[in-house]
Amino acid sequence: MTAARRTVAPPTRLLGGRIPYIEAPLKVTGRAEYTDDLKRPGMLLARLLRSPYAHARIRSLDVAAARSMPGVHAVLTGDRYPTPFGVLPITHDETALAVGKVRYLGDIVAAVAADDELSADRALRAIRVDYEPLAEHVDPRVGLQRVDEPIHARGLNGSNVQKEVAQHFGDVDAALARARAQVHLRATFAGVTHAFTEPQVTIAEATPDGRLTVWSATQVPHYLHRALSEVLGWPLHRIRVIKPEVGGGFGGKSDPLPHEIVCAALAIETGRPVKLLFDREEVFLTNHGRHPVQNEVTIAADAEGRISAFDIQALIEGGAWSSFGTVTTYYNGVLSMGPYRVPNFRYHGRRVYTNRPPNGAMRAHGGTNLRYTVELAMDLLAEQLGVDPIDLRRRNALAPHSTTVNQFRITSTSFKQCLDAVESRSGWREKFRRLPYGRGIGLGAGFYISGSNSPIHFSPRMPQSTVHLKVDMDGGIAVHSMQADIGQGSSTLLAAIVAEVLGVDLERVHVVRVDSDVSPIDIGSYSSRVTFMMGNAARQAAEHLVEQLLHAAGELTGYPEDELVVAHERYQVGHRPEIGVSFLEALHKAIERSGALVATGAYTGPPMGGTFKGSRAGTSPAYSFAAYIAEVEVDVETGLFDVEKVWAAFDCGRPLNRLAVEGQIEGSIHMALGQFLGETMSYRGPRLMNPSLLEYKIPTPQQMPEVEVLLVGEDDPEGPFGAKEAGEGPLVATMPAVANALYDAVGVRFTDLPVTPDKVLKGIDARRSAGAGWKGTR
Amino acid sequence: MHLDPFELHRPRSVDELFRLSERLGPEGFDLLSGGTDLLPNYKMHLNVRPHLVALWDIAELQGHQEGRLGAMARLADLEADPDLRHAYPAVHEAASLVATPLVRASATVGGNLLVETRCFFFNQSLPWRESLGYCLKADGDRCHVVPQRERCYATFSGDLAPALAVVDAEVELAGPRGRRRTPVLNLYDTGGDGIRRHHLAPGEVVVAVHLPEATRGLASTYAKLRVRPSFDFPELGVAALLALHDGRIQRLRLAIGGLETHPRRFDELTDPLEGELWSAERAVTLAEEVRKAVRPVHNTFLPPDYRKRMTAVFVRRALTTLAERGAAASA
């Protein structure tokens, strides 16, 4: 008998419904435990000395006075732990503290552990640093060439280029020559940042048994675990990483961060527990947010509007470190094509170091800014061809179970159903180009990976997720996994999958806090991988467990176990439901034989992708699709505008927790609107001008449109119960939908983000002064 | 973040306050009312002083009654007062548009009048400012907005002052040498270096704001330009009052904030119009004249040329709205 035979088929009891988050009662009462809520006996506080220069050599560093100050227990500098690290194994260019040189205004130069914050701050002020200022590099265009004193020695050919990607599939030049229609668009995007509400915080404690425990606000406990081991030189098994509740991440807590290592190092130096909590300015300086990008898109099509080529370029500002940058550089190309079939594709992308806070992965990493330009270009193409923008996208939709020109394996896609849904719900046919001047409606499409198939530290055949279950006489089911719930509801989904398969009530299932001592490895919350990968691992583990329970139920009922089925808290004979045993009866019988039941499940991505250089970038076991329509109203005299409504059709396969999927879509729309409306990492030279939640303009509830969520996906063949991701893909269609709606409203394509009211007004002016009327205006 | 240690004083009367301020010296202390402006600045180590004198316990500063807003009256209480909304709409609107409901719960009338001017180069942490060699307004000797060493260009960011100015409100001041009342805008030193910003005698405090009978019930409004409908300080604040009688201008006031180092009223533009017939063109002309007169600089989120341009739009719209309201009322 195989587990697959007893796989739960729809209709399901829990999955597919609205499942309140299992930890929500703790959060609404203030009882959820975040890292900063923890106190250890004798705990010291750490503070960091940050560089006042964007680029400088450290000639000398004198910490003697600071060390001898009252209340100070340790002062740490870069020479103590100089081993480089980084989230990607191929680009280890960070150190825990600056070694020899600082690379951005805010780079960590020294750290102090003291009895209290005041003593620590006093000690920081007593540290003497002699800097030799170097030329500051803030323009990625300049950094493309050889420069004096490049930011890193590893820049290509003496430049500040961190990564260059050149790809060509098919024959783009031939396609362009043959094209009946061709559009070209350039756009510029300011950097944005995650701005989660919980500042970064870490607690570390080295104990006399030779072990180190680290509690940290992290999305990826396992990568932190590895970085700690590499830099501190401690074997992994002597380090224990615990992830308490995390107050939001969005990618900003997915790199192992220097301060986490610094905190651990201070704990080792002092023998005391140490807490390192960021203030809000430090959160902004640590950044790792969405890269500032200048991109260019050329789309060619035949007379029927079938796309024949994409030709794409991206210049990506990296900031001081590599972070996820190599992935970013690939993603800015390869994620541009889906949801469309593109037979010829060329991409040239470069990521350039600058002396600014590092950029990294932020929600819908690499698939957001590029998607914006593509979607505006698609609208332009529709206009040029005289085709409705929805029809144009229909004509070019990727087919289910197809392969892209760069060897992405496409399985399920409900992109056309997404288009149908928003078209009919929004009243598109009556509104598009028919609303009065100042009002507009626009479409954007979305596409994103459902988990990177290239986990960072594994050969592909090792599991990306493992889940352990333990059930003892009490009838409670303990679930262990290093999946990192950062508010998206992954713990709830984990519990619900286990409960679904076992047929038990959700309240029997306890998701145990992430703790590397007991949690089997799952590589955490990034690349929108958790539902798909952890979900499959959890399902497999639960199926192994239910096998044992059904075997016991068979012994108790005398029926062959393959005639037994799972019912609510009960295992019964399929054709005679009155004969059966309760979950607890089956459990206790099973325990007679083996003691407490345990089961393991794991997920490993299938082999996929081409064999060319960089072929794995962007490969995923499944992809999400989206079509959003936005309706806007513009005050054409002030440039202020309202996004009134968004119709959001999303293909996440089968939604397993509708409450969570809706929450991810609504939250994604909010975050994308922030980037569109005014969020910006605003720099003058190397200096961040707005490191505060007052001047970094996260949208308020008044700015949030009404959102109508339309979940139209069909079951994915490999997703758990047919599910795909819904955490990041819901972001990408938002900005282009709003921009295309603005075009419909006032006839201006906005290609410089954020689109603040002054820019709207300038666009309207430019169109008027060119004598170009729009929808009845002159 | 922590506050540097200071000594906290809680006088129970203005006389006690005067004795304290004499003892502590003019540079030795700051007054503390709601704390929503001062404490963030103190956390950023901006012009921190060793003593804070809290106004919480001085009874005559508290609360507001008809026509009198105590210096310690909380903006949330003004917002919740329907009588104020009918009697002095601009003042009510301005109070309701300050920051956020959470800030307004603590923020006070006096605090908003005397709110510290703001600038990208000033409202930053100590390490941030240190990395740039500080600025004229705190710890340094150079302005980074308009590079020179004489004048500070930080922006006046209070919402109440322009609204109070158009209803001809007076501020009541008490000092060791007695009490005085003066029009609200006389509080502001418009000719100075931008650092000294108020005409307050040593030890003098704002006790209350008085709203005159003459403007009670007149049509007035306050409009605020900002990126977000809450949180943000004004990028521009426009207050206007317009009373028409038989189509003629009986009383007309215009004031702005959020653009320059101090709030401003444009009597030189509006006084000559009293008794004249109102027309839509007047709103356009006046708006254009105000726009020409203002000089925003680049130290807030939105660019100064845009804020200047919006001045005309906001003034015209405010006047048009008031004229329509007035016409509707007399019809």
Added chain:
Amino acid sequence: MPHRPFSFRLNGRERSLEAPAERVLLDLLREDLGLVGTKRGCDLGTCGCCTVLLDGRPTLSCLTLAHEVAGRHVQTIEAVAPTTGLSRVQSAFVEHGATQCGFCTPGFVLTATALLRDHPHPTREQVVAAISGNLCRCTGYTKIIEAILAAAEGP
């Protein structure tokens, strides 16, 4: 600076404490009293995570000096729920998915609790206005607004 004694009501109980003048209420609650349900998001009054009720009114504890609450009543998130179970607002937040990361949640729950006490049947606009000082980065506010409206009594 010397610690000075002061008394206030905290979650319904009289408390007499000592604190230096520069102690802010947020630090007093979190560091001195272990009431860590009140969150530190920005320390500058710009996020609302540290919201408490001061004499019933939602107030920023990061910008309130501890001594300012002398003689007054402070209620924190720890005192919102009845002895067993959850308050109406809290239940609605759970049922409607109004929490994601949860870090802003205590502030929103307190703000909503005060709103519904004063306006048992708020309009959507009133809800939006009331929560416009609390930042949420996860939910887009949509489910928070739904939860508050659902928690309001009757239709």
